[in-house]
Amino acid sequence: MPPVLAQQNTAFEPKAPQIYLVEASTGTVLYARGENDRIPPASLVKLMTAEYVFSQLKSGKITENTEYKVTEYAWRTGGALSRTSTMFAALNSNIRVIDLLQGVIVQLANDGCIVLAEGLSGTEQKFAEQLTARAREIGLEKSVFVNSNGLPDPKNVSTMRELVALSQHIQRGYPQYFKLYSQDAFEWNKIFQRNKNALVTQNIGIDGMAMGFAEGYGYSVVATVERNGVRLFLAMGGLKTDKERAEETRRVLDWGLVNFRRQVVFRKGELIADAPVFGGDTSRVPLTASEDINIYVPNDNPDRVRARIAYRWPLTAPVTNGQKIGTLIISLGEKPVRTVPVFASAEVGTGTLTSKAYDGLKELLFFWL
Numbered sequence: 001m002p003p004v005l006a007q008q009n010t011a012f013e014p015k016a017p018q019i020y021l022v023e024a025s026t027g028t029v030l031y032a033r034g035e036n037d038r039i040p041p042a043s044l045v046k047l048m049t050a051e052y053v054f055s056q057l058k059s060g061k062i063t064e065n066t067e068y069k070v071t072e073y074a075w076r077t078g079g080a081l082s083r084t085s086t087m088f089a090a091l092n093s094n095i096r097v098i099d100l101l102q103g104v105i106v107q108l109a110n111d112g113c114i115v116l117a118e119g120l121s122g123t124e125q126k127f128a129e130q131l132t133a134r135a136r137e138i139g140l141e142k143s144v145f146v147n148s149n150g151l152p153d154p155k156n157v158s159t160m161r162e163l164v165a166l167s168q169h170i171q172r173g174y175p176q177y178f179k180l181y182s183q184d185a186f187e188w189n190k191i192f193q194r195n196k197n198a199l200v201t202q203n204i205g206i207d208g209m210a211m212g213f214a215e216g217y218g219y220s221v222v223a224t225v226e227r228n229g230v231r232l233f234l235a236m237g238g239l240k241t242d243k244e245r246a247e248e249t250r251r252v253l254d255w256g257l258v259n260f261r262r263q264v265v266f267r268k269g270e271l272i273a274d275a276p277v278f279g280g281d282t283s284r285v286p287l288t289a290s291e292d293i294n295i296y297v298p299n300d301n302p303d304r305v306r307a308r309i310a311y312r313w314p315l316t317a318p319v320t321n322g323q324k325i326g327t328l329i330i331s332l333g334e335k336p337v338r339t340v341p342v343f344a345s346a347e348v349g350t351g352t353l354t355s356k357a358y359d360g361l362k363e364l365l366f367f368w369l
Contacts, residue, residue: 012255015248016236020160021256024168024224024231028296028337030256034160038142039237041158042212043085044222045150046104047166048131048143049113053101054174055134056120064098068119070111078110078149087112088191101177102186107193108210113149124148135162138169150212160235163222167209167233171224181208199223199249206253211245212237219245225253232256260296265305265330268292272342273309275325280317280348287325288345295330295338306331309342319348 018034056062070079075091078084087103089095089111097119103112117127124147131145143158143166150156171178184201185194199206205225212220220237232253239245266272268291274284287309297305311326319325323344330338 012259014236014252015239015244017238018160019234019236019252020164021232021234021252022164022168023256023260023296024171024233026262026294026296026338030232030260030296031252032161035235036142036159036161038157038159039220040152040154040212040214040217041143041156041163042150042152042214042217042220043108044158044163044210044212044220045131045145045147045156046108046113047163047170047210047222048135048145049116049148050101050104050177051138051166051170051174052127052131052134053097053116053120054170054177057097057177058174062097062120064096066097066119067094068097068100068115069094070115071118073124074111074114074118077151078112078114082110084110084151085196086110087188087193089115090189099188102180102183103188103193105180105210106183106186106195108196110149110151113147117148135166138166140166152215160237163235164233167222167224167235170209171231171233178208181210182206199246202250204250204253206249213242221245221249223249223253225257227257230257259299261299262294263297263305265293265295265307266328269345271345272307272328275309275311275315277319277348278314278316279351280319281351282348285315285319285325285348286345287342289328289340289342291340293328293330293338293340295332297332304333306333311342317348317350319344319346321345321347 018037018039020035021031022029070089070091070093079086080088085108087107087109100112100116103109114124117124121127121130128145128147135143140162143162146153146155182200197211205227206223208224209222219239219242222235224233234252266289269288272287274286277285307330309326309328324341325344326342328340328342329336
């Protein structure tokens with residue numbers, strides 16, 4: 001079962017058939033439903049296009065001032081003639097990467113996406129293949145991209161879970177470019193264009209990321225908000241109207257910000273448990289985490305916080321200090337909300353006894369209020 005924390009609160013029921021809401025600093029899942037369903041991402045594909053360009057900038061393969069030419073294909077497919085979102089790139093003109101990125105992020109420009117795709121990879125098809133390969137590199141296992149902008153194609157697929165992961169990756173990995181998502185407007189080539197994501201201009205703390213619409217599926221959104229030091233990431237899809245999408249985005253994010261509190265589970269270096277060691281000069285090894293472990297829990301939640309450590313059994317000597325031993329799984333009631341690696345905090349040398357190793361899974365179980 002996917003981790004779900006909030007569905008026990010029957011008073012709160014989002015309208016989206018697919019939804020994934022996460023608190024960023026702890027990774028606590030606040031709400032999830034259909035988060036692994038494959039859905040048509042539509043213009044949310046532009047998040048992956050932007051990430052790929054950011055990665056090329058970060059590696060030094062291109063610069064913000066690198067220029068790419070507007071081909072006839074880009075002009076016709078994504079420009080004014082297409083009657084889709086466009087930055088009105090002129091045929092055969094040369095445009096800087098940073099201007100193209102602003103067009104893609106602020107204006108959701110389909111022509112800007114194609115110009116970047118052709119400039120970086122030669123063809124949009126090859127660029128799409130590189131997008132999918134890049135998605136795998138950053139841990140997105142289900143997403144597949146067949147174009148640069150999300151124009152209708154049934155082979156474009158993603159999930160709410162992976163769209164949140166992608167957005168978190170962008171926010172953490174490219175802070176200098178993440179700020180483009182909250183830009184109110186930009187002017188390029190004497191054309192003034194406002195941010196098509198109206199949520200970022202409503203002074204409610206939302207500072208990204210993108211919106212999409214797919215015929216037969218409905219309206220989707222990936223949004224992030226920071227308020228009072230708490231950042232949430234949200235992906236939703238399958239909503240009926242643009243108005244419903246805007247209202248639900250505000251309602252879900254407000255609910256996540258108001259109805260939860262941080263709870264400290266373990267401090268960095270604090271003893272969590274100890275695990276038996278076979279064939280060692282001591283029989284057990286203490287386990288700790290390399291960071292403070294916090295979760296977000298509902299303010300009115302009556303359930304007990306539960307934790308267990310899952311690890312490959314038997315654990316055989318020698319064990320080195322700092323060696324990863326297993327995973328701490330934290331649940332609220334029966335529902336997992338966070339997983340954290342745990343490490344040995346002492347050395348265990350080889351003893352005089354031997355034991356036959358075999359694969360299995362053993363769990364250390366413990367509870368607290």
